Amino acid sequence: MKTIHLDGHEIPFEDGQTVMDCALAADKPIAHLCHLPGYTPYGSCRLCTVKIDGRFSSACTQPAREGMQVESETEELKEMRLGILRMLFVEGNHYCPSCEKSGSCRLQHAAYNAGMLDPHYRPFYPKREMDASHPDILIDNDRCIFCALCVRASRDVDGKAVFDISGRGLATRLVVNSKSGLLVDTDISVEDKAVHVCPVGAILVKGRGFEVPIGMRLYD
Numbered sequence: 001m002k003t004i005h006l007d008g009h010e011i012p013f014e015d016g017q018t019v020m021d022c023a024l025a026a027d028k029p030i031a032h033l034c035h036l037p038g039y040t041p042y043g044s045c046r047l048c049t050v051k052i053d054g055r056f057s058s059a060c061t062q063p064a065r066e067g068m069q070v071e072s073e074t075e076e077l078k079e080m081r082l083g084i085l086r087m088l089f090v091e092g093n094h095y096c097p098s099c100e101k102s103g104s105c106r107l108q109h110a111a112y113n114a115g116m117l118d119p120h121y122r123p124f125y126p127k128r129e130m131d132a133s134h135p136d137i138l139i140d141n142d143r144c145i146f147c148a149l150c151v152r153a154s155r156d157v158d159g160k161a162v163f164d165i166s167g168r169g170l171a172t173r174l175v176v177n178s179k180s181g182l183l184v185d186t187d188i189s190v191e192d193k194a195v196h197v198c199p200v201g202a203i204l205v206k207g208r209g210f211e212v213p214i215g216m217r218l219y220d
């Protein structure tokens, strides 16, 4: 059986698995946001950065190789992840107490796990247009972390390609593939995987909020 070493633990892998795949299978999770099992690796958030044989690499895109020495839970990498999370928080509007996704948000969960107590940096207060055009679905663009999970879900699972990511750096935007650029002019439906795969509160089903009581939510 082929193995890698993750923080001193010997972990088996099969050909075709990434470092993230075999770490998750061995119940040795590495922090991640843009990765979701079953979806094509995207490698955008860099939260899963590890050191492989002394070099930085994203665990979700790096294929596992026999004998790899992987470091994940070192002080250096934990500090780096905390920095990434703080930047993600200030780059968007992430006010957990007033967000419908609170308790079920993977960004919030990652921040709790990283011991983040404050955002540290000055908030950007972005003012991106909200898309409330669709009768059942809402996009709050100020909460988007550009993980492209909705893009991959719509394209690869729903077979519709409703979403895309456009621009770079501060100009990066989630865009809707319709002539008007509005969700109402696409064939998206509330049952689509793309509507339910958002790790934060950027894509929400209208008319539903705070359905699960505090204390019973996924990451409470």
Ligand code: FES
Binding pocket: 031, 032, 033, 034, 035, 042, 043, 044, 045, 046, 047, 048, 049, 058, 059, 060, 061
């Ligand atoms: Fe690997 Fe986002 S989870 S880069």
